[in-house]
Amino acid sequence: MNDSPLNHSGDISAPYLAGLNAPQREAVLNTEGPVLVLSGAGTGKTRVLTTRLVHILSTQRAWPSQILAVTFTNKAANEMKGRISAIIGRPVEGWWLGTFHALAARILRANAEQVGLKPNFTILDTDDQLRLVKQLIQAENLDNQKWPSRVVLGIIERWKDRGLTPERVTRAEQAEVASGRILDIYRDYQARLATLNACDFGDLLLHNIELFQKAPEVLLKYQQQFKYILVDEYQDTNVAQYLWLRLLAQGHRNLCVVGDDDQSVYGWRGAEVENILKFEQDFPGAKVVRLEQNYRSTPHILAAASGLIAKNAGRLGKTLWTERAEGEKVRVTSAWDGEEEARQIGEEVEALQRKGHNLREVAILVRAGFQTREFEERFITLGIPYRVIGGPRFYERLEIRDALAYLRLVNQPDDGLAFERIVNTPRRGLGDSTVRRLHDLARAQAISLPEAARRIVETDELKPAARRSLAGLVQDLARWRGLAETMDHGALAEIVLDESGYTEMWKQDKSIEAPGRLENLKELIHAMEEFENLGGFLEHVSLVMENAESGDRDQLTIMTLHGAKGLEFDIVFLPGWEEGLFPSQRTLDENGLKGLEEERRLAYVGLTRARKIAYVSHAANRRVHNQWQTGLPSRFLAELPPEHIERRDNQTFHRGQSRMFNPGLSEGRWTGASYMQRTARKPPPTIDATAVVAAESPGRYASGAKVFHQKFGYGAVVSAEGDKLEIEFDKAGRKKVMAGFVVPAHEAG
DNA sequence: TCGAACCAGTTTTTT
DNA sequence: ACTGGTTCGA
Numbered sequence: 001m002n003d004s005p006l007n008h009s010g011d012i013s014a015p016y017l018a019g020l021n022a023p024q025r026e027a028v029l030n031t032e033g034p035v036l037v038l039s040g041a042g043t044g045k046t047r048v049l050t051t052r053l054v055h056i057l058s059t060q061r062a063w064p065s066q067i068l069a070v071t072f073t074n075k076a077a078n079e080m081k082g083r084i085s086a087i088i089g090r091p092v093e094g095w096w097l098g099t100f101h102a103l104a105a106r107i108l109r110a111n112a113e114q115v116g117l118k119p120n121f122t123i124l125d126t127d128d129q130l131r132l133v134k135q136l137i138q139a140e141n142l143d144n145q146k147w148p149s150r151v152v153l154g155i156i157e158r159w160k161d162r163g164l165t166p167e168r169v170t171r172a173e174q175a176e177v178a179s180g181r182i183l184d185i186y187r188d189y190q191a192r193l194a195t196l197n198a199c200d201f202g203d204l205l206l207h208n209i210e211l212f213q214k215a216p217e218v219l220l221k222y223q224q225q226f227k228y229i230l231v232d233e234y235q236d237t238n239v240a241q242y243l244w245l246r247l248l249a250q251g252h253r254n255l256c257v258v259g260d261d262d263q264s265v266y267g268w269r270g271a272e273v274e275n276i277l278k279f280e281q282d283f284p285g286a287k288v289v290r291l292e293q294n295y296r297s298t299p300h301i302l303a304a305a306s307g308l309i310a311k312n313a314g315r316l317g318k319t320l321w322t323e324r325a326e327g328e329k330v331r332v333t334s335a336w337d338g339e340e341e342a343r344q345i346g347e348e349v350e351a352l353q354r355k356g357h358n359l360r361e362v363a364i365l366v367r368a369g370f371q372t373r374e375f376e377e378r379f380i381t382l383g384i385p386y387r388v389i390g391g392p393r394f395y396e397r398l399e400i401r402d403a404l405a406y407l408r409l410v411n412q413p414d415d416g417l418a419f420e421r422i423v424n425t426p427r428r429g430l431g432d433s434t435v436r437r438l439h440d441l442a443r444a445q446a447i448s449l450p451e452a453a454r455r456i457v458e459t460d461e462l463k464p465a466a467r468r469s470l471a472g473l474v475q476d477l478a479r480w481r482g483l484a485e486t487m488d489h490g491a492l493a494e495i496v497l498d499e500s501g502y503t504e505m506w507k508q509d510k511s512i513e514a515p516g517r518l519e520n521l522k523e524l525i526h527a528m529e530e531f532e533n534l535g536g537f538l539e540h541v542s543l544v545m546e547n548a549e550s551g552d553r554d555q556l557t558i559m560t561l562h563g564a565k566g567l568e569f570d571i572v573f574l575p576g577w578e579e580g581l582f583p584s585q586r587t588l589d590e591n592g593l594k595g596l597e598e599e600r601r602l603a604y605v606g607l608t609r610a611r612k613i614a615y616v617s618h619a620a621n622r623r624v625h626n627q628w629q630t631g632l633p634s635r636f637l638a639e640l641p642p643e644h645i646e647r648r649d650n651q652t653f654h655r656g657q658s659r660m661f662n663p664g665l666s667e668g669r670w671t672g673a674s675y676m677q678r679t680a681r682k683p684p685p686t687i688d689a690t691a692v693v694a695a696e697s698p699g700r701y702a703s704g705a706k707v708f709h710q711k712f713g714y715g716a717v718v719s720a721e722g723d724k725l726e727i728e729f730d731k732a733g734r735k736k737v738m739a740g741f742v743v744p745a746h747e748a749g
Numbered sequence: 750t751c752g753a754a755c756c757a758g759t760t761t762t763t764t
Numbered sequence: 765a766c767t768g769g770t771t772c773g774a
Contacts, residue, residue: 073763101764201764368760431750543764562761584760626765
């Protein structure tokens with residue numbers, strides 16, 4: 001079936017093709033050979049993806065089992081499933097449609113022995129990973145202060161993202177981090193995972209790759225099976241995922257990747273924009289389709305976003321256009337501090353409400369999680385219903401992880417990490433010293449921790465009390481395992497939590513969270529009932545667990561820019577556009593220009609979420625970690641094309657504002673940490689209009705001039721450079737301050 | 750073994 | 765300011 005799809009006259013008139021524009025059709029109909037679909041924001045990407053799958057299926061090019069469709073998130077996978085089943089009129093069954101990790105896990109379960117795992121291997125959660133790494137750091141006598149487990153795990157994960165097993169980490173690279181000590185940890189870590197019959201998320205991919213290399217016949221089988229491969233959000237793939245795809249795609253070479261290089265915002269966790277940038281080289285003869293017609297935003301929003309992203313170098317380049325009516329310009333406002341910014345947005349939201357806008361269609365997109373607080377506080381006082389997306393997930397909660405640890409132990413008797421987690425929860429008098437003993441024994445005998453427990457209770461190694469207690473636990477576990485043979489897993493879970501005393505522990509607990517935790521445990525058991533067996537449930541938990549979506553009530557959404565990728569709203573507020581916060585100083589420090597470009601893409605993502613109106617704002621002062629900082633307007637503000645934005649400065653602030661915008665922000669004159677200065681501890685007062693007006697005439701502060709600052713009090717100018725003053729304050733010491741925020745001392749009042 | 754006292758580190762997040 | 769982790773003393 002290698003002739004052009006266009007020869008199939010039936011294709012063109014198929015009902016599912018109706019309403020697609022020309023490039024979209026091309027993306028759907030070019031089924032053979034490598035295809036790169038560059039889909040800008042709001043160009044109907046998901047529609048193209050699903051239609052393409054339906055097309056392949058309904059022209060009988062392949063069976064569902066011969067199509068591999070890969071997404072990053074379960075949400076995306078579920079959405080795709082839902083849309084496909086809506087078109088084909090039956091549930092999506094027998095498809096290979098899922099996340100990279102879920103699909104890789106499926107392949108790995110079927111071939112686990114080939115890479116030294118048992119098919120019932122455990123997939124570790126982040127918590128397990130961290131505890132493991134911490135143990136290894138201590139065992140290696142590495143300075144825990146200098147190398148916190150989170151950092152070490154991060155390094156290991158970045159290596160894994162790049163497909164580097166310990167043997168493949170280069171010398172140069174290992175020398176960079178703690179003279180190779182981290183590599184030792186990495187090696188230990190992998191060894192421990194092997195003995196635990198466990199793997200982490202990165203391993204799912206790496207073991208697949210190893211499997212494919214070790215067992216070419218297995219690879220061949222999958223290569224032949226997957227006639228068509230489809231990848232969503234290709235710009236977010238890391239090297240390991242790329243290698244995995246490349247291996248699988250070498251059979252039929254029908255690889256279609258969809259993505260947008262301008263929306264690559266996950267570099268910090270290993271994504272490589274380069275994957276999408278070099279797709280045409282990797283897959284010679286690749287057909288490139290550009291989806292550029294935007295169906296989402298107004299021309300002003302689109303132009304503002306396009307103008308901004310045009311500052312990035314090394315793009316594949318797209319020109320988004322729309323047939324939509326002009327709409328409104330992007331509104332830019334300023335505030336004295338974060339509180340005022342929240343107040344302004346709150347007022348605007350109320351105004352929108354009065355105009356009849358549904359709050360479901362309003363979102364506030366922030367750079368960092370801590371920014372949500374100010375808005376929450378404001379909305380509570382105003383009585384505006386809201387929801388914050390991105391809190392702790394159900395399966396990350398303490399009580400859920402504990403309960404799961406019990407269940408994992410029933411499912412996999414040698415799960416050492418689960419054992420360690422619950423050995424003294426609830427309290428059983430089995431503290432550090434006992435656990436250390438178990439570890440020693442386990443290491444000496446090369447057995448698992450639970451196995452060590454099973455053996456040690458047969459000896460007089462432990463004190464009678466500890467021995468009795470541990471023996472009780474060992475017996476319980478064995479008994480539960482026996483029950484698992486015959487009993488429904490939901491009922492079993494209840495018994496386990498009951499008999500272990502875990503439920504009782506929370507009933508006794510008088511803290512305010514305890515009732516909620518008991519609720520969650522009930523919910524957990526409820527969730528289990530939907531699964532065939534315990535193993536299936538645990539797999540689901542580690543790989544496929546979703547946040548329970550709160551219903552679509554009439555409430556506005558607060559979330560991070562990262563979280564908003566792929567979503568859209570009528571009205572979007574983008575607060576906190578200040579140097580240091582957005583672009584984030586840390587990204588700038590760590591990744592330089594590359595980091596800046598990623599931040600800019602994030603800004604682009606934010607703007608393009610809006611269908612009708614986008615509000616951008618910044619505050620001159622902001623409390624971060626309870627310290628007041630003075631922030632300059634983000635350079636991204638200066639990069640928005642002026643003809644597509646509308647300044648909506650409130651009157652008190654207007655004059656000071658214009659000063660803040662002007663001085664050559666886009667010239668990159670100021671770099672690094674000087675963008676944000678740490679200032680005093682007390683909150684800034686509301687702005688005094690006279691102060692701003694007074695500062696209007698430039699150059700009036702000569703060295704030595706006495707000035708007054710709202711926050712710092714009186715001081716003398718040390719030096720002045722344009723708008724930036726360095727001032728020796730009487731009380732607050734030497735600070736760098738914008739001229740707009742001081743008045744001559746004699747005018748202070 | 751456990752609670753109180755102290756101390757460091759605070760972006761983004763999925764699987 | 766707050767949290768989570770570690771350390772120290774009872």
